Each structure stands twice: as structure tokens, then as C-alpha cells.
Amino acid sequence: MNDTQNSLMKTDKPVGIVGYGAYVPRFRLPASEVSKMWTGGTGGVPIQEKAVNGLDEDVVSMSIEAARNALNRAEIDPQLIRAVWVGSESHPYAVKPTSTIVAEAIGAVPHTQAADWEFACKAGTEAMQAAIGFVGSGMARYALSIGMDTAQGRPGDALEYTAAAGGAAILIGSAAEAVAIIEASYSFVTDTPDFWRRAHAQYPSHGDRFTGEPAYFKHIMGAAEALLTGLERTAADYQWAIFHQPNAKFPERAAEMLGFSKAQIQPGLLSPRIGNTYAGSAVIGLTATLDIAQPGDLILMVSYGSGAGSDAFSFRVTDHILAVRDRAPKTEEYITRRQLIDYATYTRYRDKLKMA
């Protein structure tokens, strides 16, 4: 497209994030435990440790807690929420929406839309884009979008080091009530077979060397560059940036390619400490960044989902952030609340015994 200014995704009515909430389960599996199990502890590891959900947790229960945090920050009547949308690749049911259970638990039913979204690791941000459109068109006063996963890697696969549990809920409403105004977003999508899971398969498969340049970097750069060009901005105009985090290295390199410093991505770079939370990855980086951002700050967020595509968003933080921030636990509190587990306990928690 030649005219990116006109191709930016913008709403008729100004909208923003009016509430946000994170969730990270408390268990952590150190990457050294995985490496000890499969390689005798030799070789490097892509992150320090990853978050693992407990036996009684799944995308439903985790989404409910994140949604309650978002509602506690927004302090709105849940009956005014006209859409509850959950993006994940680990919905507990293949048929029966996660979103109706979440909507029921937060008191948003029955006069609401509900749906589950899927697009590998960008299911959360596409739900967010849809929520922006829903509110921005005037169809809804509030719409709740959630990116949440309990990701699994095949035992012994490289993904087992990083596939993690966590995510965030983002409540969209009018710009007048917002803690961060949404300036614009931009999506960039192609058919790229870098990672997939067939309908009845328990674990995903991936195209090994296919994952870097033609997949992650191409789409992240495509979406980010078009958004920045359309807004006539560069990295220097932004205080903070968040990129999808399959490991620690990819987002650092994407940031560098776009001209962002390590300091700009540091607050939202959570993968070294919690792993890759898939559909939760970009949005929980955003909640961690909102927890420390100041009024007037500009934030860039770019998700990535295999298959493949990226959604890029530009936010401007408002004064309202200062009043709202402390009404719910911060992302960092969830990250520091941690209990280490060993590989044997992990196996029990993730029901992997049947693979042995």
C-alpha cells in the first residue's frame, strides 16, 4: 500500500484502554531443569525460568482473575460490557466458549457478546483490535479483550524451555475515561507455515529455521514500520515499546532493528522471567509497561502470531493512569510471587505422564 497514512486503522470515535489487569500463575520452572532433563545440563538456555499454571488453573480461571483486575481498575458496572473476547491457543474446551464462562464470572451476562479468538500468539491483540472497533463505532460502550495461554511444548522440544502460562485483560472504552488513548493500529499478515498444531494433536509442530526471518521479524517489522510511517514517527518519539516475546533474543533484536533502545523495551520484556505466554505475551508486556508509564508517554506494542501476522498499536498514556494503577495488583507483583518447581512436579502439573 502506498498511502500508509490512510491505511492506518483508526476509529471514528476516540477510544482507549479504560482498565487493564495481568495474571501470572505462581509456579516457575527454571530452564536449567529442562536442560538437565534432556541434555544433561549442557548448552545455553533461551530464558531463566517460565511460569507454570497449577493443577486447578486453566485459561478460564486465569482470564477471570485478569478480567477482575481490569474491572477493579476501571470501576465500571460489568453489565455495561457488551463484548467479552478471549484470545488463546489453549482454550480448555474445543467446543464451548471460554468467553461465556468468563463473562458469567465477572457479571457481564446476559446482554453481551462473547467469543473466543484464535491466531496462535496474536489471538489476544486481534481480540483487542476488534474491541477497539466495537467501541470506536459506537456499537458498545465497553468491550473486554483478553490474551491468555497455558502453552505447552512437546517434552524435549526446544519450546519446552519457554512455553508458559499467563496473560492480561484489556478493557476498551471511550478516550475520555482512558488510562491510555489508542492512536492507531496496523495489521500485517501472510500465509507462513512456521508453527502449527493440528486439531487433535496435543503438542504443536514448528518449521525449525523457518521461525526467525521469514516469520517473526518480517511480520513484526512490516506492522511496526507501517504504523510508525503512517503516524510520521520514529522510535525516538516513544518512551516504551513491547514486542511479542517467544524468547529474550527476538524482541531485543526487533527493537534494535527499529531503533529502540534496551531501556525502552525493558519494562515490558518479561520472557526471561516468565517465558513465552503466547497470546498473553504482548499484552502482559503492555500491562507491565502501563504499571510504570507516566502521563504523556507514548507506547508501541507489536504482537506476533504464527501462521503468520502482527498487530501493531500506538498508545498515549493519560493523567488518569495515576489514579487507576494501584486499584489492582501490578504485573510485577505477580512475577515476584513465585515458587520454583522441579521437572517431576512440572510433569505432574502439565499431565505429561501419558506421553512417557
Added chain:
Amino acid sequence: MEVSRHWRLRTQRYSLVGEICPNCGVKLFPPRDVCLECEAPAKELFTFTGLGEVYSYTTIYDAPAGFERYVPYTVALVKLAEGPLVTAQLTDVAAEDVQMGMPVEMVTRKLTEDGPEGMIVYGYKFRPISLTA
């Protein structure tokens, strides 16, 4: 598993919705439609804050059907901040770390599931208050 019975209980189970007596103001959980204090009809819904403290507890090593995979786990009588006592499983805490009077908060978790193909039942549990808000 009786799907219909679990479905009828979902509101009280997911978000601790009970009742309040319009006559004397006593809060009821679980909802029973009649006030325990003054016997007046009490059908007005009341959503509890989910805050409370451990009143008594016991650790389960020999679990009933559907709960085997969670052993050992702790079941507590929780005194809600609004008054009622509720029996619930504790979560996010090791059995040896539970104490009488420990402040807890409600979370919605998986309670049980009807095998790999059946319904998943979600409901309230309580965990120690460790996060600030």
C-alpha cells in the same frame, strides 16, 4: 455428573453471590431464600467481597472421586468478612503453611472435571492474600 445441578449453582460458585435479608440486613451464603436470623424471606442478591479468614481447616490425603489428582489439599471453613462461614478448598498454599486466622481472598478455579471428555466445573476457592491492591 449432574450437568444441570452444576449449571444452576454457577453464579454463587463463580463469584460468591449470596443473599441479603431486607429485614435485618444479615448476609447469607449459600443463598437459602430465608433469613437465618429473623426467618424473613431473603431473596435479594448480594455479591460478597471474597475477603475472609481461615476459621478452621483440615488437610485431605484420601480424596473423594474427582479430586484425587489434587491431594494433598486443604479444605477450610472460611469466615467471610460479611459474616457467613463457607466451606471451600484452599489453593496456592502448601498444607503446612495454613494457619488459623490467616487472611484469605476468593479466586475462581477449576474444582473438578468429569474425566477427559466431560464438563469442567469452576468455582470459588480461597488463597492467602499475598498481592496488594
